[in-house]
Amino acid sequence: MENQGAKFIELLKKVLIDYHRIDLEEYRPLNGNPKILTAIVKLFNRRYRGKKIALCELNDTSKEKRMQGLDWPYYADTMIGMKRLDNLEFCVRDVIKNNVEGDFIELGVWRGGATILMRALLKVMNITDRSVWVADSFEGLPRPDEKTYPVDKGDQHHTYTELAISLEQVKNNFEKYGLLDEQVKFLKGWFKDTLPTAPIKKLAVLRLDGDMYGSTMDGLVNLYPKLSVGGYVIIDDWGAVPGCKRAVQDFRNKHNIKEEIRQIDWGGVFWRKEHSY
Numbered sequence: 392m393e394n395q396g397a398k399f400i401e402l403l404k405k406v407l408i409d410y411h412r413i414d415l416e417e418y419r420p421l422n423g424n425p426k427i428l429t430a431i432v433k434l435f436n437r438r439y440r441g442k443k444i445a446l447c448e449l450n451d452t453s454k455e456k457r458m459q460g461l462d463w464p465y466y467a468d469t470m471i472g473m474k475r476l477d478n479l480e481f482c483v484r485d486v487i488k489n490n491v492e493g494d495f496i497e498l499g500v501w502r503g504g505a506t507i508l509m510r511a512l513l514k515v516m517n518i519t520d521r522s523v524w525v526a527d528s529f530e531g532l533p534r535p536d537e538k539t540y541p542v543d544k545g546d547q548h549h550t551y552t553e554l555a556i557s558l559e560q561v562k563n564n565f566e567k568y569g570l571l572d573e574q575v576k577f578l579k580g581w582f583k584d585t586l587p588t589a590p591i592k593k594l595a596v597l598r599l600d601g602d603m604y605g606s607t608m609d610g611l612v613n614l615y616p617k618l619s620v621g622g623y624v625i626i627d628d629w630g631a632v633p634g635c636k637r638a639v640q641d642f643r644n645k646h647n648i649k650e651e652i653r654q655i656d657w658g659g660v661f662w663r664k665e666h667s668y
């Protein structure tokens with residue numbers, strides 16, 4: 392049975408990144424800049440919808456990119472790639488093996504794939520006393536709050552409509568895998584508003600994937616104190632977004648956190664919490 396669970400998780404991770412379909416080309420309806428092009432495309436697509444013809448763009452992807460989480464997939468349920476899914480699985484299994492108390496959370500879930508993996512791991516291990524928290528605006532990233540977080544000045548993430556995935560869509564994604572139940576808890580809203588009062592008692596895995604300085608700092612300030620000793624913090628955007636790395640460095644310096652930062656792939660890092668502060 393245990394072996395079957397492991398095989399299911401291996402297959403699930405491939406499905407979550409759409410690895411099995413990567414040799415087929417990924418197309419999505421063109422929605423580019425400049426605005427005039429968008430208008431022409433919309434007109435064309437409306438005119439020819441009945442004939443099932445649409446102007447599309449082709450995603451420049453590959454198996455290697457999908458392993459490393461180097462592209463924004465058109466269809467997959469997560470963009471973090473296989474290496475970071477493997478790391479998440481390692482962290483979840485390790486805290487369970489070592490009886491580290493607490494729930495699991497991801498801040499910044501997009502289509503929900505990483506949180507779906509966490510819920511699936513609980514399922515295959517028959518664990519019913521831990522929850523998976525799914526925290527997101529479900530509307531994309533916030534405009535930079537330059538007053539509070541000057542490092543985010545000029546940040547453009549809020550303009551990326553591809554990053555705005557609704558709560559309904561994410562719930563549907565959980566449902567697709569038969570994993571939507573009371574052990575999955577949704578926190579909808581900006582982290583600065585939801586996290587200070589979130590009814591989370593303890594965490595064993597804290598996964599941060601909010602890209603910006605402010606989103607990363609809001610997560611660390613509000614939730615790192617709730618992370619059990621022996622638990623893991625995972626920083627998805629360390630190598631991808633300089634502001635995120637800065638937030639982590641500022642937080643670690645302020646609280647004198649010395650645990651070794653371990654690299655997952657080109658972008659992600661993590662560490663095991665050894666001391667409370």
Ligand SMILES: C[S@@+](CC[C@H](N)C(=O)[O-])C[C@H]1O[C@@H](n2cnc3c(N)ncnc32)[C@H](O)[C@@H]1O
Pocket residue numbers: 468469470471497498499500501502503504505506526527528529530531532533554555556580581582583600601602603605606
């Ligand atoms: C890069 S995506 C996350 C990718 C995801 N972890 C995956 O597995 O594919 C970033 C997400 O963070 C969310 N986000 C970023 N900053 C936020 C904030 N301050 N409050 C709420 N949601 C935020 C966005 O809505 C978006 O869904």
